[in-house]
Amino acid sequence: MKAIVVTDRAAGTAGMTLAERPEPDVARLAGLEGANYGDVVVEVHASGFTGNELEWPSTWIDRLGRDRTPSIPGHEVAGVVTGLSYGTTGLSVGQRVFGLTDWTRDGTLAEYVVVEARNLAPLPADVDFTVGASVAMTGLTAWQGLFEHGHIRAGQSVLVHGAAGAVGSMAIQLAREAGVYVISTGRAAHRQTALDFGAHEFVDLENDAMEGVGGVDLVFDVFGGDIGRRSAGLVRSGGTLVSVAGPPEARPADGLAIDFVVVPDRAQLSEIARRVRDGRLRTHIGQVATLDDAVVAFNPTERIEGKTIIRVRR
Numbered sequence: 001m002k003a004i005v006v007t008d009r010a011a012g013t014a015g016m017t018l019a020e021r022p023e024p025d026v027a028r029l030a031g032l033e034g035a036n037y038g039d040v041v042v043e044v045h046a047s048g049f050t051g052n053e054l055e056w057p058s059t060w061i062d063r064l065g066r067d068r069t070p071s072i073p074g075h076e077v078a079g080v081v082t083g084l085s086y087g088t089t090g091l092s093v094g095q096r097v098f099g100l101t102d103w104t105r106d107g108t109l110a111e112y113v114v115v116e117a118r119n120l121a122p123l124p125a126d127v128d129f130t131v132g133a134s135v136a137m138t139g140l141t142a143w144q145g146l147f148e149h150g151h152i153r154a155g156q157s158v159l160v161h162g163a164a165g166a167v168g169s170m171a172i173q174l175a176r177e178a179g180v181y182v183i184s185t186g187r188a189a190h191r192q193t194a195l196d197f198g199a200h201e202f203v204d205l206e207n208d209a210m211e212g213v214g215g216v217d218l219v220f221d222v223f224g225g226d227i228g229r230r231s232a233g234l235v236r237s238g239g240t241l242v243s244v245a246g247p248p249e250a251r252p253a254d255g256l257a258i259d260f261v262v263v264p265d266r267a268q269l270s271e272i273a274r275r276v277r278d279g280r281l282r283t284h285i286g287q288v289a290t291l292d293d294a295v296v297a298f299n300p301t302e303r304i305e306g307k308t309i310i311r312v313r314r
């Protein structure tokens with residue numbers, strides 16, 4: 001099968017190449033000797049990749065810390081199940097699915113991927129594969145940051161960093177729908193995008209003082225570093241700083257600082273799909289490219305707002 005592979009950690013996305021890799025062996029997987037209980041083979045129709053994935057250790061090593069190169073990156077998938085391993089329940093061959101794949105195994109920038117069934121949810125027939133792949137990681141990250149870790153409720157306020165980004169734009173919409181007052185941040189050029197996604201306010205981090213927003217119940221941080229440190233001071237008593245950019249370097253004076261890595265969750269994926277279908281959640285896709293053009297798409301000459309999705313099959 002065709003796949004994008006990486007072998008050189010220092011090279012970043014410039015080191016991506018289009019290569020031939022072995023197709024998953026469906027027959028072996030289905031047999032007892034496969035013993036990959038819970039795995040399914042997905043014919044990939046659309047794949048998503050997160051900008052700094054090649055910096056994650058899991059791109060380069062397996063669960064036992066062994067070199068796993070050449071690695072296939074990309075952990076968001078939308079496609080069709082073509083094979084089930086022995087003992088897999090809950091999904092059928094021919095079913096449309098979307099979800100997240102394991103960090104430490106070959107990913108979705110390929111014609112096929114092997115993934116645990118529990119990481120996937122059914123993708124409704126009227127949701128395009130491209131859209132499905134674009135909301136899996138971004139939607140789950142926003143959902144878990146706001147509701148599971150941030151415990152945000154109607155009537156409270158949230159400061160969402162990186163509002164024009166893939167995760168930030170999801171967080172704005174989910175928070176707004178939940179009756180939360182949303183203050184968003186980003187570069188000056190992102191103001192209109194953030195407001196279009198439903199933010200009540202926008203703070204231009206290039207020109208405005210973030211401290212001007214006063215206190216919030218939750219900060220959703222995608223940056224870390226100096227912005228993350230300063231954000232801790234904006235959290236009201238009893239509030240939370242949630243980060244997806246690694247362990248926070250500062251904790252709110254009278255609140256919690258939580259970092260997390262998104263986990264697959266079938267029920268939450270289904271909630272996200274429901275919102276995409278009925279228009280409550282709009283995806284933020286910047287460009288769509290083919291697998292043949294993926295290396296070029298991930299090495300743009302100018303910054304592209306929104307997520308790059310690879311349409312593996314038409």
Ligand SMILES: NC(=O)c1ccc[n+]([C@@H]2O[C@H](COP(=O)([O-])OP(=O)(O)OC[C@H]3O[C@@H](n4cnc5c(N)ncnc54)[C@H](OP(=O)(O)O)[C@@H]3O)[C@@H](O)[C@H]2O)c1
Pocket residue numbers: 050051052053137138141161162163164165166167168185186187190205206222223243244245246260261262303304305306307
């Ligand atoms: N822990 C987890 O489970 C998890 C899950 C998903 C994502 N993440 C992480 O979350 C981060 C965001 O992911 P994403 O996919 O949303 O990325 P993204 O689409 O690139 O969004 C980031 C946004 O923030 C903006 N930005 C970056 N630096 C800025 C600065 N100094 N001031 C103002 N705006 C700035 C970017 O603008 P420009 O494009 O102009 O730079 C972009 O609009 C990444 O580090 C990713 O790895 C973590």
